[in-house]
Amino acid sequence: MSANKRDFTTAIWDFFCSLKLTISLLILLAVTSIIGTVIQQNRSPEQYLEVYSVTTYRVLESLQFFDMYHSWWFLTLLGLFSINLIACSVKRFPRVWKTVREPVLVADDTLYRTFSNLEEHLVNQPLPQVRDRLAAFLGKEFASPVVTVEGEKVHLFAQKGAWARFGVYVTHLSILIIFLGAIMGSLLGYKGYVNILEGSSIDKVVPRGGSEPIPLGFTVRCDSFSVSFYEGTGRPKEYKSMLTVLENGVAVIKDRPVVVNDPLTYKGITFYQSSYQPAGDAVFQFTVKDRQSGQDQNVSARFGQPVKLAGGGSFRVFNAKEDPAFGITAQLELTTAAGERRFAQVAQRAPDLDALRGGEQIFTLVEFKQRYFTGLQVAKDPGVWVVWVGCTMMIIGSLIAFFLSHRRIWITLQPVGGKTGIKMGGTAHRNQPGFELFFDEFKKKFKAEIS
Amino acid sequence: MATQQLLSEQLSNIVTIAYFAAMILFIAYLALRSKGVALAASAAAYIGFTIQTFAIGMRWYESYQLLGEHGRAPLTNLYESVVFFAWTILLIYLLLDLKYRQPSVGAFVLPFAFLSMAWAQLRLNAGIDPLVPALQSNWLTYHVITCFLGYAAFAVACGVSIMYLIKSGREEKSASGTSAGGLMAMFPSTRILDDINYKAIMIGFPLLTLGIVTGAAWANYAWGTYWSWDRKETWSLIVWFIYAAFLHARFTRGWVGKKAAWLSIFGFAATIFCYLGVNLLLSGLHSYGG
Ligand code: HEM
Numbered sequence: 001m002s003a004n005k006r007d008f009t010t011a012i013w014d015f016f017c018s019l020k021l022t023i024s025l026l027i028l029l030a031v032t033s034i035i036g037t038v039i040q041q042n043r044s045p046e047q048y049l050e051v052y053s054v055t056t057y058r059v060l061e062s063l064q065f066f067d068m069y070h071s072w073w074f075l076t077l078l079g080l081f082s083i084n085l086i087a088c089s090v091k092r093f094p095r096v097w098k099t100v101r102e103p104v105l106v107a108d109d110t111l112y113r114t115f116s117n118l119e120e121h122l123v124n125q126p127l128p129q130v131r132d133r134l135a136a137f138l139g140k141e142f143a144s145p146v147v148t149v150e151g152e153k154v155h156l157f158a159q160k161g162a163w164a165r166f167g168v169y170v171t172h173l174s175i176l177i178i179f180l181g182a183i184m185g186s187l188l189g190y191k192g193y194v195n196i197l198e199g200s201s202i203d204k205v206v207p208r209g210g211s212e213p214i215p216l217g218f219t220v221r222c223d224s225f226s227v228s229f230y231e232g233t234g235r236p237k238e239y240k241s242m243l244t245v246l247e248n249g250v251a252v253i254k255d256r257p258v259v260v261n262d263p264l265t266y267k268g269i270t271f272y273q274s275s276y277q278p279a280g281d282a283v284f285q286f287t288v289k290d291r292q293s294g295q296d297q298n299v300s301a302r303f304g305q306p307v308k309l310a311g312g313g314s315f316r317v318f319n320a321k322e323d324p325a326f327g328i329t330a331q332l333e334l335t336t337a338a339g340e341r342r343f344a345q346v347a348q349r350a351p352d353l354d355a356l357r358g359g360e361q362i363f364t365l366v367e368f369k370q371r372y373f374t375g376l377q378v379a380k381d382p383g384v385w386v387v388w389v390g391c392t393m394m395i396i397g398s399l400i401a402f403f404l405s406h407r408r409i410w411i412t413l414q415p416v417g418g419k420t421g422i423k424m425g426g427t428a429h430r431n432q433p434g435f436e437l438f439f440d441e442f443k444k445k446f447k448a449e450i451s
Numbered sequence: 452m453a454t455q456q457l458l459s460e461q462l463s464n465i466v467t468i469a470y471f472a473a474m475i476l477f478i479a480y481l482a483l484r485s486k487g488v489a490l491a492a493s494a495a496a497y498i499g500f501t502i503q504t505f506a507i508g509m510r511w512y513e514s515y516q517l518l519g520e521h522g523r524a525p526l527t528n529l530y531e532s533v534v535f536f537a538w539t540i541l542l543i544y545l546l547l548d549l550k551y552r553q554p555s556v557g558a559f560v561l562p563f564a565f566l567s568m569a570w571a572q573l574r575l576n577a578g579i580d581p582l583v584p585a586l587q588s589n590w591l592t593y594h595v596i597t598c599f600l601g602y603a604a605f606a607v608a609c610g611v612s613i614m615y616l617i618k619s620g621r622e623e624k625s626a627s628g629t630s631a632g633g634l635m636a637m638f639p640s641t642r643i644l645d646d647i648n649y650k651a652i653m654i655g656f657p658l659l660t661l662g663i664v665t666g667a668a669w670a671n672y673a674w675g676t677y678w679s680w681d682r683k684e685t686w687s688l689i690v691w692f693i694y695a696a697f698l699h700a701r702f703t704r705g706w707v708g709k710k711a712a713w714l715s716i717f718g719f720a721a722t723i724f725c726y727l728g729v730n731l732l733l734s735g736l737h738s739y740g741g
Binding site: 019020022023026027029030033034036037038041069182191230233235236237238239259260261263270272273274377378379381384387388391394395398399402403433 | 584656657721
């Protein structure tokens with residue numbers, strides 16, 4: 001084992017412990033992350049080739065810029081980041097632990113010299129009396145002191161908020177915990193998407209990026225799907241699927257409405273309302289009244305399909321939409337018995353509309369049926385609670401790190417003839433100006449106490 | 452829409468004028484060095500802030516008047532967020548002012564608030580519309596409040612950093628080495644500027660963290676993924692990385708002072724890009740700057 005080798009190991013260790021590395025990594029992560037916000041991620045090669053030339057495409061592809069947040073180089077950066085974090089903590093933590101568990105109870109002159117807040121007095125009282133009074137005073141105004149006797153000198157030490165020193169470590173550990181939660185999620189969970197036709201059910205889901213369907217272990221049925229709009233506008237108000245969960249044919253959750261921002265979770269698998277689409281053609285129910293005879297007939301028509309009418313002629317729905325004020329409106333193309341073409345318009349909430357046309361037949365839209373597929377995102381993420389634990393720790397840890405400080409006060413008493421010499425100093429491990437304000441106030445009371 | 456202006460909007464016009472007055476007075480203070488002017492500037496800022504607090508509450512109330520049960524906190528579209536941004540900037544500024552009492556800082560912070568208000572009042576759609584399903588969540592409120600308080604703290608830090616660079620640049624140039632005169636005379640010392648910069652970021656960073664976390668919680672709740680590398684999410688993380696670098700730079704020699712000031716300015720540029728640039732120049736899940 002040569003000295004060179006040890007030097008090399010030390011150099012590596014120092015490299016990983018260095019805060020310069022931390023800053024470089026944070027900035028590198030910030031800069032490289034921009035790439036994925038400028039280049040669309042996870043598109044098909046065809047989509048990329050519409051934008052980039054073949055050469056550019058090849059270069060970007062080989063750099064893994066099309067899925068950069070999962071590229072080897074980005075993950076390497078995150079790995080280095082974690083190693084840096086761990087190394088830094090391993091190096092510093094024992095020292096902090098020692099500071100907290102084995103506080104310096106006795107301040108020597110060297111230590112006193114480092115304090116900007118130093119106070120010296122000579123009081124006309126014997127030492128034991130001063131000691132007791134100051135111990136009581138510290139206990140009342142700050143924290144109960146530890147008393148150490150060293151020869152003829154007596155030392156008092158009191159501290160507050162020692163554990164505030166751990167705030168930074170809580171914060172740093174929280175980052176590793178969040179990483180752990182994310183890794184758990186990607187190894188043990190999946191994300192997928194299902195379309196369920198109204199009235200039908202599913203019991204498997206194809207995960208994103210996979211091809212083999214995963215059995216859910218239960219069945220989810222979509223009883224109905226509906227969209228509603230704010231009155232008088234085309235602004236969507238609610239997308240709602242009514243879901244039923246069945247296990248072995250028995251409904252365990254019934255008629256649970258699932259809307260955006262209110263998902264359904266069963267056995268660790270969550271279903272989120274995500275999209276919808278019409279299934280097949282819409283079906284319209286009409287009453288057609290013959291103006292002369294006054295007779296009604298009921299007909300149903302699929303969108304776009306011609307329908308024959310009793311008494312000759314036919315019609316077809318060629319256009320339909322949802323109107324905020326009139327509900328469903330449809331436009332019809334009529335062919336009379338004589339073969340002439342006419343057009344008619346009906347609206348759900350205006351049943352008399354077609355009577356105004358003055359045609360031989362009067363159409364009234366009675367019912368409109370459109371079946372839908374509801375689109376649900378399916379997610380299973382057993383790591384998510386770990387991530388929330390990490391996030392909570394991060395918030396609490398950084399609040400502690402920023403706003404609390406470890407404050408310490410030392411007092412040394414020394415007999416000088418029948419009198420007692422007092423030396424007092426204090427520090428805070430952060431927010432020194434704030435501590436100084438406190439310490440000035442403390443000194444005033446202190447002077448009042450000893451005089 | 453040619454509807455009548457809401458009371459909250461009329462109040463916001465007054466707020467815009469108050470912030471403009473405060474900004475001009477703060478700048479005048481640098482030139483005139485008069486305590487009275489500084490006092491008037493602060494008064495304008497406080498009055499504007501008070502009226503704005505009322506205006507935001509009023510808009511909240513008006514949303515219930517207009518939309519009935521669909522009323523909501525006024526934090527749901529670009530107009531409302533820009534107005535709220537101005538309010539948070541004042542809030543953070545006034546809090547730091549209570550501690551540091553440096554009116555010259557106002558000259559570098561109030562412009563952000565005034566420009567936000569002017570943009571919102573003149574160019575953005577102030578209509579109160581009911582929420583589309585994706586935004587119907589209490590998480591929206593928590594998310595927006597925390598993010599914007601964070602952004603505002605960064606705005607203050609940026610203003611102070613600009614002062615730092617101006618001041619330290621002048622001090623280096625003036626051969627005598629004494630504190631620079633002229634407009635610079637009213638600036639706090641570089642040490643205090645550096646300290647305010649740090650304090651503001653210390654306030655902003657946990658708030659941004661909370662903003663990102665509430666956003667992730669909401670995304671998980673609404674879509675089942677707490678993180679999807681959406682552009683807005685990624686940019687907020689970029690901002691977070693920059694300020695994390697700033698905080699660690701304090702512990703490393705050679706990264707304080709000027710470099711820290713530059714980092715703070717870059718951080719705020721990234722913040723603004725995250726807030727507005729992403730929506731205007733890129734596209735993603737977020738429908739507005741929230
Ligand atoms: C490679 C990653 C990182 C390393 C090696 C690292 C290392 C350190 C070190 C050595 C300190 C100084 C502790 C002290 O002596 O008081 C520190 C402070 C701190 N770190 Fe990190 N850190 C890393 C990443 C992060 C990240 C991503 C955050 C974001 C939450 C963070 C939050 C903090 C905070 C809040 C402080 C206290 C800052 C202050 O007191 O001003 N660290 N870090």
